[in-house]
Amino acid sequence: xMGLLVFKEKLKQLYGKYxxxxxxxxxxxxxxxxxxxxxxxxxxxARLKNPLVPVVMGLVAAVVPCGVTAFFAGCFLIAHVSQxxxxxxxxxxxxxxxxxxxxxxxxPGDGYLLLLTPMMFFLRxxxxxxxxxxxxxxxxxxxxxxxxxxxxYIMMYLKQNAGVLAGSTMSxxxxxxxxxxxxxxxxxxxxxxxxxxxAGVLVVFLIRNxxxxxxWSIAIIAGVxxxxxxxxxxxxxxxxxxxxxxxILGILVSVVLALVYQFFxxxxxxxxxxxxxxxxxxxxxxxxxxxxxxxxxxxxxxxxISSRKSSRHxxxx
Amino acid sequence: xxxxxxxxxxxxxxxxxxxxxxxxxxxxxxxKSDYVGGRMIRSFIFYTFSSMLCLALWVLxxxxxxxxxxxxxxxxxxxxxxxxxxAAGLLVYLAVTYWIYSRRYERASKGMKIYQAKxxxxxxxxxxxxxxxxxxEERRV
Numbered sequence: 001x002m003g004l005l006v007f008k009e010k011l012k013q014l015y016g017k018y019x020x021x022x023x024x025x026x027x028x029x030x031x032x033x034x035x036x037x038x039x040x041x042x043x044x045x046a047r048l049k050n051p052l053v054p055v056v057m058g059l060v061a062a063v064v065p066c067g068v069t070a071f072f073a074g075c076f077l078i079a080h081v082s083q084x085x086x087x088x089x090x091x092x093x094x095x096x097x098x099x100x101x102x103x104x105x106x107x108p109g110d111g112y113l114l115l116l117t118p119m120m121f122f123l124r125x126x127x128x129x130x131x132x133x134x135x136x137x138x139x140x141x142x143x144x145x146x147x148x149x150x151x152x153y154i155m156m157y158l159k160q161n162a163g164v165l166a167g168s169t170m171s172x173x174x175x176x177x178x179x180x181x182x183x184x185x186x187x188x189x190x191x192x193x194x195x196x197x198x199a200g201v202l203v204v205f206l207i208r209n210x211x212x213x214x215x216w217s218i219a220i221i222a223g224v225x226x227x228x229x230x231x232x233x234x235x236x237x238x239x240x241x242x243x244x245x246x247x248i249l250g251i252l253v254s255v256v257l258a259l260v261y262q263f264f265x266x267x268x269x270x271x272x273x274x275x276x277x278x279x280x281x282x283x284x285x286x287x288x289x290x291x292x293x294x295x296x297x298x299x300x301x302x303x304x305i306s307s308r309k310s311s312r313h314x315x316x317x
Numbered sequence: 318x319x320x321x322x323x324x325x326x327x328x329x330x331x332x333x334x335x336x337x338x339x340x341x342x343x344x345x346x347x348x349k350s351d352y353v354g355g356r357m358i359r360s361f362i363f364y365t366f367s368s369m370l371c372l373a374l375w376v377l378x379x380x381x382x383x384x385x386x387x388x389x390x391x392x393x394x395x396x397x398x399x400x401x402x403x404a405a406g407l408l409v410y411l412a413v414t415y416w417i418y419s420r421r422y423e424r425a426s427k428g429m430k431i432y433q434a435k436x437x438x439x440x441x442x443x444x445x446x447x448x449x450x451x452x453x454e455e456r457r458v
Contacts (some may be wrong), residue, residue, distance in 0.1 A: 101363040174380045181378050299444045
């Protein structure tokens with residue numbers, strides 16, 4: 001434990017020293033991997049499939065806000081999809097515009113969730129997102145998280161049905177449009193996952209704000225159980241194609257990641273909790289003070305004491 | 318010679334501007350009713366435009382049914398439903414907008430007071446040496 005705390009202090013120092021470079025580096029990684037995932041999954045336009053495109057867009061993402069990167073990624077996705085189906089591209093464009101105007105009009109500053117949520121789906125640990133958002137974000141972040149879930153399932157639909165959409169014999173545009181709308185918005189798995197994530201964020205957020213010991217750990221466990229319960233209820237009612245094994249593995253990894261996050265952000269010692277009570281003219285105060293776990297980084301200095309020198313000094317004396 | 322106290326205050330002001338300036342400075346230019354009203358008008362436009370986009374998608378989705386039946390009474394009933402949904406959604410959205418921007422304005426007003434207090438402290442620091450200099454000149458005379 002002590003070793004981990006020292007490691008945490010070292011990381012904090014490192015971040016303090018190099019945060020000027022670290023933040024753009026993280027934004028570059030997020031941007032480049034988002035564009036890479038779009039290209040590798042729904043890369044229908046040959047010109048945009050160039051491997052340099054994610055690198056260049058990552059460099060752009062390093063200097064612009066995450067919301068702008070999400071907008072560029074959306075345009076990139078629409079450009080790819082338009083090669084296969086103009087109708088699908090139109091639906092995605094409307095979806096994007098509506099989210100941008102109705103939610104991002106308030107400038108909430110959580111545009112990165114639109115990129116991060118689908119990315120975690122591709123990394124098989126999507127259940128970590130509601131835990132992180134509930135622990136450190138606000139309730140309104142349910143909107144970008146749910147939109148991120150929709151974006152992932154839209155991408156999956158396009159990936160699996162690209163051949164059908166491109167070589168479709170349906171001559172009528174309206175007919176094609178109806179089929180795509182029904183497939184995209186009639187995807188019960190997408191809605192169940194969005195509901196599970198929204199419920200997860202809500203439960204984690206509510207529990208971590210309670211004044212009980214180990215509230216963050218309880219919130220993580222409760223958040224995971226909530227997600228599982230909602231997915232199982234959805235599975236029971238709609239008979240969803242959910243693979244239990246990978247889901248359990250993903251949930252376990254998500255819990256571990258959330259506990260690591262808790263260690264770095266909220267390390268407190270509940271055994272040394274102080275309960276204080278005092279008053280002023282207007283109020284009585286019942287205060288619970290929980291000390292943070294902090295250690296100072298060991299400052300090791302090695303002094304070399306030469307035996308020859310000391311013996312000479314002794315002789316001279 | 319560098320005045321550390323001044324540098325500390327100026328750094329504090331610059332950090333405050335960087336962190337909170339984006340929300341505080343626009344709000345400080347208006348009365349609350351103007352600020353919130355302006356944002357509500359913007360929300361109304363955004364909501365109406367979004368609704369029109371969704372309506373266009375819905376019309377495309379229902380195009381075959383609409384063209385095949387061409388029943389005016391059924392179309393009017395659908396239009397009524399759409400208008401009802403639009404109005405209900407608009408009310409909720411405008412209420413959310415009012416709540417969010419009222420809170421932001423109040424937070425910005427508090428922030429502005431802190432910002433002005435910091436500026437006054439800095440101003441005093443600039444005035445202090447000049448007042449001292451004037452006193453010394455008076456003594457010489």
